Amino acid sequence: MNRFISNMLKIYCIVALMFVLFLACSSKNTVLVKIHEGEYDELGVKSGYINFKGDTIISLDSYHYCYTDTFKKYAIVLKHGGGCVAIDQNENELFEVYWCDNGPDIISDGLFRIRKNGKVGFANDEGQIVIEPIYECATPFKNGLAKVTYDCSLKKEEEHTKMESDSWFYIDYTGNLIQE
Numbered sequence: 001m002n003r004f005i006s007n008m009l010k011i012y013c014i015v016a017l018m019f020v021l022f023l024a025c026s027s028k029n030t031v032l033v034k035i036h037e038g039e040y041d042e043l044g045v046k047s048g049y050i051n052f053k054g055d056t057i058i059s060l061d062s063y064h065y066c067y068t069d070t071f072k073k074y075a076i077v078l079k080h081g082g083g084c085v086a087i088d089q090n091e092n093e094l095f096e097v098y099w100c101d102n103g104p105d106i107i108s109d110g111l112f113r114i115r116k117n118g119k120v121g122f123a124n125d126e127g128q129i130v131i132e133p134i135y136e137c138a139t140p141f142k143n144g145l146a147k148v149t150y151d152c153s154l155k156k157e158e159e160h161t162k163m164e165s166d167s168w169f170y171i172d173y174t175g176n177l178i179q180e
Contacts, residue, residue: 030051030052031051031070031071031072032049032050032051032070032071032072032075032089033049033050033051033052033069033070033071034047034048034066034068034070034071035047035049035050035060036060036066037060045065046060046061047065048060049066049075062077062091063077063078063079063080064077064079064080065077067103067104071089073088073127074086074087074088074126075087083096084096084099084104085097086114086127088127094129095114095115095116095129095133096114096115097113097114097115098114098120101161102159105140106140107125108141108142109140109141109144109173110124110173111123111124111131111140111141111146111173112125112140113138113140114129115133116132116133117133119133119134120133120135120136120137120148121133121134121135121138122138122141122146130173130174130175131171131174131175134150135148135150135152136149136150136151136152137149137152137154137165139163144173145170145171145172145178146170146171147168147169148170148171149167149168149169151166151167152164152165153165
């Protein structure tokens, strides 16, 4: 009986190892990890991405700053000269990330704000645009709703920016208008 259990354990280990190797070889997107040189200050810090083998995939000089620590499908980076964007692992720009007063928009209710041609929309935590940028202003999603408007002005109040409009309305996760 002990020999049977020993053989089954060996077979199990071989199958598990083959499965892990299959997953590692078949994965299109490798997980990348942020590396940096020095501490962050107002001038930024050199940062980039390496794979688990330690190979540099995105060099320290590529961007002013890399916000995403674990890079799976997309990463949020600050370009040299300004502009916060989401990139894929080939460094293709996916979309501009909405810049709040102190950094890129954060995920709220599974979505975050993005910009395109001066308009605001939303992307999900997979880096996919789920609501096209068509709004002048938008608040983050909360409890399944976001407040949006086609007519908005921005007013600077000390270090913060206030969005002002007389024509706000609510949308759901699919961009459908919600009647109050």
